[in-house]
Amino acid sequence: xxxxxxxxxxxxxxxxxxxxxxxxxxxxxxxxxxxxxxxxxxxxxxxxxxxxxxxxxxxxxxxxxxxxxxxxxxxxxxxxxxxxxxxxxxxxxxxxxxxxxxxxxxxxxxxxxxxxxxxxxxxxxxxxxxxxxxxxxxxxxxxxxxxxxxxxxxxxxxxxxxxxxxxxxxxxxxxxxxxxxxxxxxxxxxxxxxxxxxxxxxxxxxxxxxxxxxxxxxxxxxxxxxxxxxxxxxxxxxxxxxxxxxxxxxxxxxxxxxxxxxxxxxxxxxxxxxxxxxxxxxxxxxxxxxxxxxxxxxxxxxxxxxxxxxxxxxxxxxxxxxxxxxxxxxxxxxxxxxxxxxxxxxxxxxxxxxxxxxxxxxxxxxxxxxxxxxxxxxxxxxxxxxxxxxxxxxxxxxxxxxxxxxxxxxxxxxxxxxxxxxxxxxxxxxxxxxxxxxxxxxxxxxxxxxxxxxxxxxxxxxxxxxxxxxxxxxxxxxxxxxxxxxxxxxxxxx
Ligand code: AHR
Numbered sequence: 432x433x434x435x436x437x438x439x440x441x442x443x444x445x446x447x448x449x450x451x452x453x454x455x456x457x458x459x460x461x462x463x464x465x466x467x468x469x470x471x472x473x474x475x476x477x478x479x480x481x482x483x484x485x486x487x488x489x490x491x492x493x494x495x496x497x498x499x500x501x502x503x504x505x506x507x508x509x510x511x512x513x514x515x516x517x518x519x520x521x522x523x524x525x526x527x528x529x530x531x532x533x534x535x536x537x538x539x540x541x542x543x544x545x546x547x548x549x550x551x552x553x554x555x556x557x558x559x560x561x562x563x564x565x566x567x568x569x570x571x572x573x574x575x576x577x578x579x580x581x582x583x584x585x586x587x588x589x590x591x592x593x594x595x596x597x598x599x600x601x602x603x604x605x606x607x608x609x610x611x612x613x614x615x616x617x618x619x620x621x622x623x624x625x626x627x628x629x630x631x632x633x634x635x636x637x638x639x640x641x642x643x644x645x646x647x648x649x650x651x652x653x654x655x656x657x658x659x660x661x662x663x664x665x666x667x668x669x670x671x672x673x674x675x676x677x678x679x680x681x682x683x684x685x686x687x688x689x690x691x692x693x694x695x696x697x698x699x700x701x702x703x704x705x706x707x708x709x710x711x712x713x714x715x716x717x718x719x720x721x722x723x724x725x726x727x728x729x730x731x732x733x734x735x736x737x738x739x740x741x742x743x744x745x746x747x748x749x750x751x752x753x754x755x756x757x758x759x760x761x762x763x764x765x766x767x768x769x770x771x772x773x774x775x776x777x778x779x780x781x782x783x784x785x786x787x788x789x790x791x792x793x794x795x796x797x798x799x800x801x802x803x804x805x806x807x808x809x810x811x812x813x814x815x816x817x818x819x820x821x822x823x824x825x826x827x828x829x830x831x832x833x834x835x836x837x838x839x840x841x842x843x844x845x846x847x848x849x850x851x852x853x854x855x856x857x858x859x860x861x862x863x864x865x866x867x868x869x870x871x872x873x874x875x876x877x878x879x880x881x882x883x884x885x886x887x888x889x890x891x892x893x894x895x896x897x898x899x900x901x902x903x904x905x906x907x908x909x910x911x912x913x914x915x916x917x918x919x920x921x922x923x924x925x
Contacts, residue, residue, distance in 0.1 A: 432818060432819075432820065432860075433817075433818070433819045433820055433831070433832055433857050433858060433859040433860065434817075434818045434819075434859075434860050434861075434862070435815055435816070435817055435834060435836075435846075435859065435860070435861040435862065436815070436816045436861075436862045436864065437813050437814070437815045437816075437836050437844075437846070437861065437862065437863050437864065438813060438814040438815075438864050438865060439813055439836075439838065439844055439863040439864060439865050439866040439924075440864070440865030440866055441813065441814055441865065442811040442812050442813045442814060442837075442838060443811070444766045444767045444811065444812040445766065445809060445810070445811060445812070446763050446766045446807050446808065446809065446810050446811070446812050446837055447766060447770040447771065447809070448492075448494040448808035448809045449494045449495045449551070449770065449771040449772075450759070450762045450763065450766065450769060450770070450771060450772045450807075450808075451491070451492070451493070451494055451759070451772075451801060451804065451805060451807075451808055452493070452494055452495035452496065452497065452550075452553070452726075452771055452772055452773040452774070453488075453493050453495070453496050453497065453550075453773055453774055453776070453777045453784075454496070454497040454498075454501070454726065454727060454773035454774060454775045454776050454777065455496060455497070455498050455776055455777045455778065456498070456499060456500040456501035456502075456503050456504075456527075456775075456776055456780065457499050457500060457501075457503045457507070457524060457527070457532055457536070458500070458501060458503060458524075458526075458527040458742070458743060458776065458780050459527060459528065459739065459741070459742030459743055459744055459779055459780050460742060460744065460778070460779040460780070460787065461776050461777065461778050461779050461783075462499075462536050463535075463536065464779070464787055464789075465481075465484065465777070465778030465779040465780075465785070465787055466480060466484055466485075466536075466544060466777070466778055467479055467480060467481070467535070467536045467540060467544075468480075468481050469535060473790070474790045477547060478540075478543055479535075479536075479540060480540070480543065480544050480547060481787075481792075483792045484778060484785055484787065484792060485544075485547050485548060487784075487785055487792065487794055487798070488548050488550075488777070488784075488785070489547075489548060489549065490802065491784070491798070491801050491802055491805060492549070492805050492808060493548050493549070493550040494550060494551060494808060495550055495551045495552075495553050495597075495598065495771060495773070496541075496544070496545055496548065496550045496551075496552060496553065496773075496777070497553040497554075497555060497598075497600070497726055497773045498541050498552070498553070498554060498555070499541070499554075499555065500526075500555060500603055501526075501555070501603060501604075501727070501775075502526040502527075502603065502604065502607075502608035502609070503524065503526060503527065504555040504556065504557055504600070504602075504603045504609070505557050505558060505559030505560055505561070505602060505603055505604075505605070505608065505609040505610065506522070506525060506526070506557070506559070506560055507557055507561075508557065508561060508565065509537070509538055509557075509565070509569045509572075510565070510568075511534045511537070512534040512536070512537020512538055512540075513537050513538055513539065513572075513584070513588050514588055516533075516534075516535045519533065519534040519535065519537070520534065521533050521534065522534065526608060526741075527741045527742065527743070528739050528740075528741025528742055529741065530741075538569075538572070538573065539588065539589070539590060541554075542573070542594045551595075551597050551598065552594070552595075552596055552597070552598070553597070553598035553599075553600065553639075553726075553771075553773070554569070554573075554596060554598070554599055554600070555599075555600035555602070555603050556569060556599060556600060556601055556602065556624070556628070557602070558601055558602030558605060558609065558610070558620060558621075558624050558641075559602060559603075559605060559608075559609040559610035560610075563623065563624055563627050564627075566601070566624055566627060566628060567627035567628070567629070568580075568581050570596065570599065570627075570628050570629060570631070570636065571629070571631065572584060572585050573585070573593065573594050573596045574593045574594065574595070574596050574631045574632060574634040574636075575593055575631045575632060576592070576593045576631075576632045576633075577632070593631075593632065593634065595634055596634055596636060597634075597635070597636070597637055598636070598637050598639060598664075598771075599628050599636050599637070599638055599639065600639040600641070600666065600726070601621050601624050601625050601628065601638060601639065601640055601641065602617070602620075602621070602624070602640075602641045603641060603666075604641060604644065604668065605617045605620075605641045606641070606643075606647065606650060607644065609641065614649065614650045614652075614653035614654060615653055615657070617641060617654070618653055618654055618657035618658045619657070621640050621641070621654070621658050621661070621662070622657070622658050622661055625638050625640075625661050625662070626661075637664060638661070638662055638663050638664070639662065639663065639664040639665070639666055639724050639726070640654055640658060640661075640662040640664070640665050640666070641666055642654065642665040642666035642667045642668070642708075642723070642724070643667055643668075643708065644668055644669075645667075645668065645669045645704060646704060646707070648707060648708065648711060651665065651708050651711045651712065652711055655711060655712055655714070655715040655716065655721070656715060659712075659715045659716055659721055662721055663720075663721065663722065664721060664722040664723070664724040664770070664771065665708075665712070665721055665722070665723060665724065666723075666724045666725070666726045666727075667704065667705070667708060667723055667724070667725045667726075668725075668726070668727040668728070669700070669701055669704055669725070669727075669728055670727070670728065670729060670730070670731040670775070670781075671694060671697045671698045671700075671728075671729065671730045671731065671754055672697070672730075672731045672732075673686070673690050673693045673694040673697060673730075673732070674732075674733075679733070680731055680732050680733050681694075681732050681733065682732060682733055683730075683732040683733070683735065683745040683746040683747065683748065683751075684746045684748055684882050684884060685882070686750070686881070686882060688824060688853060688881070689824065691750055691853055691881050692822075692824045692827060692829075694730065694750055694754065695750075695753055695754065695757065695829070695851050696827070696829050698730075698753075698754040698757045698758055699757060699761075699829060699830075699833075701725075701728065701757075701758055701761050702761045702764075702765075705723065705725075705761060705762075705765045705768070705769060706765070708723060709723060709765065709768040712768065719767055719768055722768065722769070722770035722771060723765075723768045723769050723770070724769075724770065724771040724772070724773075725762065725769060725771070725772040725773070726771065726772070726773040727773065727775045728758060728772060728773070728774060728775060729754070729755075729758075729774050729775045729781050729782030729797075730745075730750075730751055730754050730781065730782045731743075731745075731781055731782075732745045733745075742779075742780070743780045743781050744779055744780065745781060745782075745783075746786075746884050747782060747783060747786070747795035747796055747797050747884055747885075748796060748881070748882045748883060748884040748893075749876075749877065749878045749880075749881060749882070749883045749884070749893055749915055750881055750882065751782055751795065751796055751797045752796035752797055752799065752800050752876055752893070752917050753849055753851060753915065753917065754782070754797075755774070755782070755796075755797045755800040755801065755917075756800050756804070756833060756847065756849040756917040757833040757849055757851075758772075759772075759800070759801075759804050759807075759835070759847070760833045760834060760835040760847060760849065761833075763807055763812060763835035763837065763847075764812070764835055766812050774797070774801075782797055783795060783797070784797050784798040784801060785798060786885075786887075788887050791887050793885050793886070793887055793890040794885065794890075795884070795885060795893075796876060796883075796884065796885070796893045799876050799893070799894060799895050800876065800917055802895070803847065803874055803876065803895060803917065803919035804847055804919065806837075806839060806843070806845040806919070806921065807835070807837045807845055807847070809839075809840075810837035810838055810839040810840070810845060811837055811838045811839075812835070812836075812837055813836040813837055813838055813844070815834060815835065815836045817830075817832060817834050819831050819832040819857075820832075820857070822851045822852040822855075829851065830851070831850065831851050831852050831855075831857060832848060832849065832850060832851070832857060832859070832912075833848070833849040833851065834846070834847070834848050834849075835847055842924055843921055843922065843923060843924075844863065844866070844921070844922040844924065845919065845920070845921055845922075846861065846908075846919070846920040846922065847917070847918070847919050847920075848910070848912060848917070848918045848919075848920070849916070849917050849918075850912040850913065850914060850915065850916045850918075851915075852914055853881050853914055853915040854914050855914055856911055856912055856913050856914055857911070857912040858909070858910075858911055859909065859910045859911075859912060860907060860908075860909050861907065861908045861909070861910065862906055862907050863906050863907070863908065863922065864906065866906070866924045866925075867905075867906065867924065867925040868903055868905075868906060868907075868908060868922055868923075868924065868925065869923045869924055869925040870903075870922075870923040871901045871903060871908055871920055871921070871922050871923070872897075872898075872920070872921050872923075873897070873898035873901060873910075873918055873919055873920040873921065874895040874896065874897060874898050874918070874919050875895065875896060875897075875898040875900075875912075875913065875916050875917070875918045875919075876893065876894070876895045876916065876917040876918075877913045877914070877915055877916035877917070878892065878893045878915070881915060898910075898918055898919075898920070900912070900913075901920065908920070908922065
C-alpha cells in the first residue's frame, strides 16, 4: 500500500531555491564548448556564451552557479583570467586530462554568464595553492565600489560597476585534491583565509567552508567544533557510483536491474548522510544558522567509450532521472539544514543536464527532472508522512517511493514522486489535510527501458508528457505511477 498524508495547510520551512543549483568546472567540455565558445565562434553566442545552452538553462530558472571548480579551483589563479584574452597566461589543467587551459573564460565571463542566466554566482576560492592576499583581492576586484587597486583594475578591464558576489567557498575538497589536509589544519586555515573574505560596500558574502567527503563525520565534527562561528555554510560532497570501485564505476548506459537497484539504493544514502552530518551540526549549531551545502552531487560512471578519461563525459538515462528525483526530494525534506545543492555538472560532465556536440545540443532526462521540480523553488515544505511498498530484488529491498511536497506563494501544492520499481506500477493514495482539492494537473517522465536516453539522433526519446493517471475523491488524490517514473503534480485548492 502506498499512502501519503500531507498537512497541506502547515509547514514553516522554505525550500531554498538554491537547492536547485548547478556546478560548472574547467573540466573536459563543460566550460569550453559547453558554455563558452568565444567571440569568434560560428555557433550563435552572446559575448562568447552559447545561446542555445543559455536559453535551455534559463528555462530551468537556475538559481545559483558554482565555479571554477572543483579540484580546478585550488590550482586556479584568478588574475590569469582577466584582461585581454590574448595576453592571458596559460596553465596546465593537471586534474582533468593535463590539457592546456588558455584562461579565456575567467571572472568577467563567468559573471556575465550568471547575469545572462539570472543565476547568483558562487565562486570557490583557492586555498590549496593560493595566497590569502590573492583570495582577498579577488573579492575586492569583484565587489568593491570605491577607489582601490583591485576595483581600479576591474574598471581598467571594462567593468565600472562592482558585481554582487553572494556566495564564496574557501577551498574545495581540502581533504583531497585541495591540499590533502587534516581537518584540524584546514579548520585553522579556513579561519585565517575567511578573515580576509570581506563583505565590501553593499555586498554581503555568505562564506562556505570545505566540508566532508561523504561519510567522513570526523571532518564535520572538527570543522563545526573549531570554525562554525566563522562560517555560513559547510559543504558536503557525495557521488553515486554504482560500481565496486573508482576503477570500475559501471557504464552509464549498459546495466541490468542489479545495477539499477544498486544505483538507486546508493542515491538514497544521501538521506542518511544529510541526517548524520546535520545531527553533528545540531550539537554545535542548534539554531541551524550554518547551512549544509551539498555543492557536488550526482552520478559518476565510467566515461563514454572512446572519450578522454580525464573529461568525465557520460551519457544520462532514465536511471539518472530517478537519481535526480530522489536526491532533490531528499534535499527538499531536509530544507531546514540543506540550503543549497549543486549538481555536478551542468554541461558535458558527469550527471549533465545538457550535452553538446559541436553546434548541436540535447537535454538529458536529468534536465527534465529539474524542469519538473522547479516549482519547489522557494516554496514552503509541507509535512508529508509516507507509507509505501518495498521494491525488492533478490534479498535486497528499499522503499519503492520517493516523495516531497510543497506549497508555493500562490497557494498551489506541488508533489513530486518517484517510482523506483522498474517493472511494477504504483497505486498511490494521497490525503491532503486542511484543504479542499479542486483540480490536479501533472507531468510524467518515463520510458520503455531503464537505460533509455536522448541522443543527437533521437533527442526527445526521454521527455516529459502530460500525466492523466490521477483521480480526485474529496481530499484525496489517487494516482497510478508507471514503473520507473518521475511524476510532478500541481494541485489546485478550492
Ligand atoms: O566534479 C568532479 C570533481 O569531483 C571535482 O573537481 C572535485 O571536487 C570532486 O572530486
